[in-house]
Amino acid sequence: MKIEQREEQGVMIVEPAGRLDSNTAPMLDQVLESMDASENGTHLIVDFSSVEYISSAGLRVILKAVKDRQGQAKSFAASGMQEHVREIFEISGFDSFVEIYPDFHKALASFS
Amino acid sequence: MVEKSVSFVIEAVSSALEMLQVRVEEAAEQWQLSPKTTFQINLALDELVTNIINHGHGGDSGDHFIDIQMRMDGSKLTIVLFDDGPPFDLTSAADPNLDAALDERPVGGLGIFLVRQYMDKVEYKFQEGKNSIILVKYCSEREESEK
Numbered sequence: 001m002k003i004e005q006r007e008e009q010g011v012m013i014v015e016p017a018g019r020l021d022s023n024t025a026p027m028l029d030q031v032l033e034s035m036d037a038s039e040n041g042t043h044l045i046v047d048f049s050s051v052e053y054i055s056s057a058g059l060r061v062i063l064k065a066v067k068d069r070q071g072q073a074k075s076f077a078a079s080g081m082q083e084h085v086r087e088i089f090e091i092s093g094f095d096s097f098v099e100i101y102p103d104f105h106k107a108l109a110s111f112s
Numbered sequence: 113m114v115e116k117s118v119s120f121v122i123e124a125v126s127s128a129l130e131m132l133q134v135r136v137e138e139a140a141e142q143w144q145l146s147p148k149t150t151f152q153i154n155l156a157l158d159e160l161v162t163n164i165i166n167h168g169h170g171g172d173s174g175d176h177f178i179d180i181q182m183r184m185d186g187s188k189l190t191i192v193l194f195d196d197g198p199p200f201d202l203t204s205a206a207d208p209n210l211d212a213a214l215d216e217r218p219v220g221g222l223g224i225f226l227v228r229q230y231m232d233k234v235e236y237k238f239q240e241g242k243n244s245i246i247l248v249k250y251c252s253e254r255e256e257s258e259k
Contacts, residue, residue: 021129021162022126022162053155055155055162056222056225060219060220060222063217064219067214084148092222092225092226093211
């Protein structure tokens, strides 16, 4: 798994690419934790457009990040999910606490 | 010629997950399963194998193997996973409460829940000294196979 990070308009964007399973989820966890600790991490978007697969191990990392950030009043949004990835989020009820946008531009606009 | 059944063995270590995906995709291709069905089967097996590795064998200890048998009869796909870990019924876990407030949602318990969502039947048996998990999925979205 490759994970890119960048900042746009003061918003941190994390873009994992590939399979988000029990092997790769710890990598994303580490990136999100370091982001959470940084001073610039007020708004965070995880862009899923290059994620082809997600298992419960990936969901757990997202749940943990959302919980951690909620405690500190830091916002979190997700974007660009392929249909089968989005379905996993919906079946698991994650769409009730994660805002999911069609692409990261829309997610970015939601913060402005 | 299309084989009705496929079986393979993977080592009970997390690095075997990619190999698992390759074998499932090979089987799905010869049975002309739709991409959606293939994804769901991949996810179910990934969740179960990950559980077996973490709970049954206490992590990546090696020296343990999981025997996977897949059989296609018409639109009915049956998958059986055998492993030689200590008896453990991972299908007995309760479903997570999806309506719980964020603070109360446990970070876990989702794997077997997703397996139940995507498979039509999930059964556990301990037989001949092995854990067996039997999955059934009706592949109605199967692409036309006889033309």
